[in-house]
Amino acid sequence: MNGDEERLARAALTRIGEPGDELVGRWLTEYGPVETVQALGGEQPLEGASQERWAGLRLRARGARPEADLAAIGALGGRFVCPGDREWPCQLDDLGDTRPIGLWVRGRPSLRFWALRSVAVVGARACTDYGAHLASVLGAGLAERGWTVVSGAAYGVDGAAHRGALAVDGATVGVLACGVDVAYPPGNRALIGRIAEQGLLAAELPPGDHPTRSRFVLRNRVIAALTRGTVVVEAQLRSGSLVTARRAAQLDRYVMGVPGPVTSGLSAGVHQLLRGEGEVVTDAAEVIELVGDIGELAPERSGPVVPRDLLHPAAVRVLEALPARAAVTVGWVAHAAGTASDIAYTRLQELRSLGFVERTGEHWKLTHPDGRHPNR
């Protein structure tokens, strides 16, 4: 993939351009990141930028310290994932010129693999008990079935969905509208910390950057594009969750809504969606029934979605450590693979989300004992 120079340029550009800036996106396509950053150091504006626009971008370019940002993400145990990288989720390319410049990622699992079988669960911040209950049940149900729950780590529905997934030791990704080291909203600090440890945090903004109103809105397009479908749990008319859902529809992802009482204003937005592009879902099984057969991306319900040779080496070691037919504990796997339990656990989760292994309670086993490394 990209050389260090290109990665550095992209890192700088995440601090220079706002998320989803189409003009910067076009320059990236036309000139590449290195040339774009170089141009921003000069006087001659690139095509399409007004004088003021160019001045603003140059000002930001002067303040960019990409080496420091890359060092900061490294210190957090994270990384900066760029288009073309092994971990880059290619479905984000559907965003065209508004494709993220790169994603700052925290957490052990592979964003690319986790996102392959993922569903967004979004909704109102000021949700009702009904909405919070549903979001957590849905998050848990999706995660239990080996699906990754993606949301925005906000109060209300978002947080409940993440918590549901975490409660069953499932896979969850928080896509933030700020740096992956910034706890926003502050009341979700503990939750965001848990996601970073047990799941993944991803953001277009570099470490330390803060959210703005427009960043929240633009973050939603990443949630929509990353996942196979978006489920809206509770939303008022004209809510941000509906924006995410409609974006998902534009991107040919599934759009789903959990109905509620028609007497509740917090279900009005969902019902509006259901009268348009949205499909009614009432539980995790129904969500999976829908997103589980999305044309070309579709895995067998319990089959692998990527060939073995794309797996992380640590995942391959875990896969090879599993016995042919017996179901074993994480401790057993860790010992056999010669790795720590928490790493074995993360890789087992990843392998499960990819259809290589299955879990029953505390035990893990191969899904296809006769073909341990099935390719597509």
Place this chain on the structure above:
Amino acid sequence: MNGDEERLARAALTRIGEPGDELVGRWLTEYGPVETVQALGGEQPLEGASQERWAGLRLRARGARPEADLAAIGALGGRFVCPGDREWPCQLDDLGDTRPIGLWVRGRPSLRFWALRSVAVVGARACTDYGAHLASVLGAGLAERGWTVVSGAAYGVDGAAHRGALAVDGATVGVLACGVDVAYPPGNRALIGRIAEQGLLAAELPPGDHPTRSRFVLRNRVIAALTRGTVVVEAQLRSGSLVTARRAAQLDRYVMGVPGPVTSGLSAGVHQLLRGEGEVVTDAAEVIELVGDIGELAPERSGPVVPRDLLHPAAVRVLEALPARAAVTVGWVAHAAGTASDIAYTRLQELRSLGFVERTGEHWKLTHPDGRHPNR
């Protein structure tokens, strides 16, 4: 239309064959009602009937007293409406061999005209307060907009829908699974009486006949066929209301459902429907938006659906009594048309449901003052 002999034969057959009996339906098509009844007086079975079947039908034929039934319906101020009659709702012909033999009708308005702009509102007998509230709001909302609310006069959602329509002096039709003089369920006696006075009762069963389990199920096909669409308010999985809704879908009517909490078993059937053929509706306006433009049957939203020369003479007198531009009271119209207030009121309702007149509070006026008798 039919001569007296044919009407008498059909009346007899409503006591001989069960509602929706396809064999009797085929005989009616092949031999006509008179010959069918004559054959049932003889030894030679008509085509398709087993020995036992034929014996059973003959036994019932011997007990049929159609003159008495016709006298009884007359005494109730009602009538027996047959295919080919001016008041016959032709959309019932979509039922093919299971088309009702005839309908016993109580109430002043024309069943045919009222059914032209009608919607079925059905649901659970043991509904929640939420379901009852919605059904009555929906019934009122539909009726206020000049639509006829059709239901089964049962406890729960059915009754609430009728009551909602009655509360705004709107049009409502109760389709019964027993004689139109039988108050079933007994707790709805007062409601059924009000429907007979203010709206219409219709049944396939002759006066005095009682409901059975299968008659309830078969009654549902009449509700489905009579209306432009069926709205299910609350229904458990495998409920009778879903049967009505699916029948409506088979008949190319609109199928709609009002969502509710997914945590409520009484909304589970509705959500199942919404995941299949059903459309989400949350209020009367949304129902009308959907059923209001049903291809060939569609009236202008405020235009007439039948030409003036198909109107009942009493309706024509009322129409002609209305002033060109002023809005007037029922009393004014009754005086001008030289008729009783209650009759004027019924005809105004009918004219409104057909798009000839509009109502604002207590006042009525022509919809098309410049073309008082617009034809299609």
